[in-house]
Amino acid sequence: MWIHFAPLKIPFSRRLQTGAVLQWAVSFLAMAQCCIALYILLLFSRYWYLAVLYGVWLYIDWDTPSKGGRRSNWVRSWTVWKYFAEYFPIKLLCTAPLDPKYNYIMGFHPHGVLVVGAFGNFCTEGTGFSRLFPGLTPHLLMLPAWFRVPFFREYIMSGSLVSSDRSSAHHLLSQKSGGQALVIAVGGPPEALDAKPGELTLQLLNRTGFIKMALTHGAHLVPVLSFGENDLYNQVNNPRGSLLRATQEKLQKIFGIALPLFHGRGVFQYSWGLLPHRRPIYTVVGSPIHVTKTPCPTREQISSLHSLYIAKLRDLFETHKGNYGIPEDRSLVLC
Numbered sequence: 001m002w003i004h005f006a007p008l009k010i011p012f013s014r015r016l017q018t019g020a021v022l023q024w025a026v027s028f029l030a031m032a033q034c035c036i037a038l039y040i041l042l043l044f045s046r047y048w049y050l051a052v053l054y055g056v057w058l059y060i061d062w063d064t065p066s067k068g069g070r071r072s073n074w075v076r077s078w079t080v081w082k083y084f085a086e087y088f089p090i091k092l093l094c095t096a097p098l099d100p101k102y103n104y105i106m107g108f109h110p111h112g113v114l115v116v117g118a119f120g121n122f123c124t125e126g127t128g129f130s131r132l133f134p135g136l137t138p139h140l141l142m143l144p145a146w147f148r149v150p151f152f153r154e155y156i157m158s159g160s161l162v163s164s165d166r167s168s169a170h171h172l173l174s175q176k177s178g179g180q181a182l183v184i185a186v187g188g189p190p191e192a193l194d195a196k197p198g199e200l201t202l203q204l205l206n207r208t209g210f211i212k213m214a215l216t217h218g219a220h221l222v223p224v225l226s227f228g229e230n231d232l233y234n235q236v237n238n239p240r241g242s243l244l245r246a247t248q249e250k251l252q253k254i255f256g257i258a259l260p261l262f263h264g265r266g267v268f269q270y271s272w273g274l275l276p277h278r279r280p281i282y283t284v285v286g287s288p289i290h291v292t293k294t295p296c297p298t299r300e301q302i303s304s305l306h307s308l309y310i311a312k313l314r315d316l317f318e319t320h321k322g323n324y325g326i327p328e329d330r331s332l333v334l335c
Contacts, residue, residue: 004270017087018275020080022267025274028114032152039150054150065147065163067171069139072158077125085126088228088281090117092127095316096287100135100179103172103219104288105210108183108226109202109313111191113233113262115140117226117281122183123159127283133181139172140183143256166213173217182219184210189258193238193248197231200317200326201333204310211306218293221305223286223313227324232276236261282324286316310334 043051064070084090098104108118121127122138129138141164147153162168164184172180185191187203194201214221238245238261252258266273289312294301317332 002271006268006270013083013086017083018267020083021087021275023080024084024119025276027155028119029274031155032146032149035149035152058150065144065153065157065161066165066168069157069160069162070154071137071139071160075158076123076160081120081124081126084124085120088116088120088232088276088278090120090127090281090283092121092129092132093282093284094132095285098133098136098181098220098222098285098288100133102178102288103175103217104136104181104222105173105214105219106138106181106183106222106224106285107186107210107309107313108224109186109204110195110200110226110229111185111187111189112226112229113192113195113235113260114276115185116232116276117229117283118183118185119159120281121283122181123161133285135179136181137179138181138183141168141185143189145256169213170217173213173219181222183224186210189252189256190249192258192260193235193245193252195230195233195260195262196235199230199333200330201335204313204334208302208306211302211309212297214291215294215297215301215305218291220291221289221309223289223309223316224283225286225313225316225320226281226283227320227326228279228281231279232281233260233262233264280324282320284316284320286312 039051039054042048042054106122108115118140121129122140129136137160139160139162142156142161144163144165146156146161147163162172169182172182186207188207191201191203194203211221213219236244238248244261248259263272264274264276265271265278266275270277289305289308291305314332317326321330322328
């Protein structure tokens with residue numbers, strides 16, 4: 001296989017962009033494992049008391065990821081995130097104002113391989129979230145297990161990531177002052193197995209938990225479509241029913257995370273690696289669906305709101321697909 005090397009002479013700004021994405025990829029794919037190793041090494045070193053002190057802190061702070069986390073506006077505003085967003089580039093587009101006196105659940109679609117668009121738009125100020133949605137505080141939900149990793153948990157919480165358990169959502173959506181925006185990759189890890197260039201398959205038909213949550217708390221629903229999210233990585237062909245897909249789904253149920261076989265590009269060549277390709281991402285935030293608080297919603301109420309949400313999501317796709325390179329005859333695939 002021919003390797004397509006990057007040219008030697010490229011603008012310094014592009015090198016900064018690649019560096020920004022490299023540090024993100026390393027953090028996302030390897031930082032948790034490195035933090036576990038560091039903690040174990042510290043525990044069995046002459047500085048074992050530091051590990052013990054941190055263990056005490058971890059015990060005291062155990063529930064923080066389920067109580068709004070510990071965001072840092074300083075970390076969210078790092079210059080590195082501006083270069084991160086410019087690499088693709090990522091663009092965040094507002095189609096309607098969101099009144100900060102309400103709480104919101106933003107359904108993010110699609111999950112993609114590594115949820116790049118959700119991170120860039122809602123965990124950083126690289127695309128100007130606070131400018132586009134003044135008064136709103138975004139929180140991207142992440143699997144609870146990641147918040148048990150020493151040191152790593154502090155880093156991800158600083159960027160507005162919170163636990164995806166039910167108590168976490170309940171805490172945020174119960175804030176009477178409003179202004180809380182929960183961002184949920186509705187398809188979850190299983191949807192990552194369908195993240196392939198040119199395809200847009202969403203696991204949504206049987207996903208009603210976020211709908212019930214919205215009704216229970218009276219949180220308004222906002223569909224979000226991230227065009228280009230699935231184009232960042234190539235994935236080994238794994239059609240439904242194949243041995244590979246069955247194995248991946250089995251492992252996903254065991255470990256709780258998806259294990260897609262994917263590749264992107266490298267730092268100095270464009271043919272193979274773990275960096276995402278330089279392909280644009282356009283994240284379009286739709287207009288809110290107003291929800292009336294219903295503490296004990298019935299199945300019919302959940303089903304009705306779920307159908308309305310799907311209709312609004314389809315409308316958002318049809319309205320904007322022509323602007324972002326999607327053929328006019330292409331439709332959303334829901335499963």
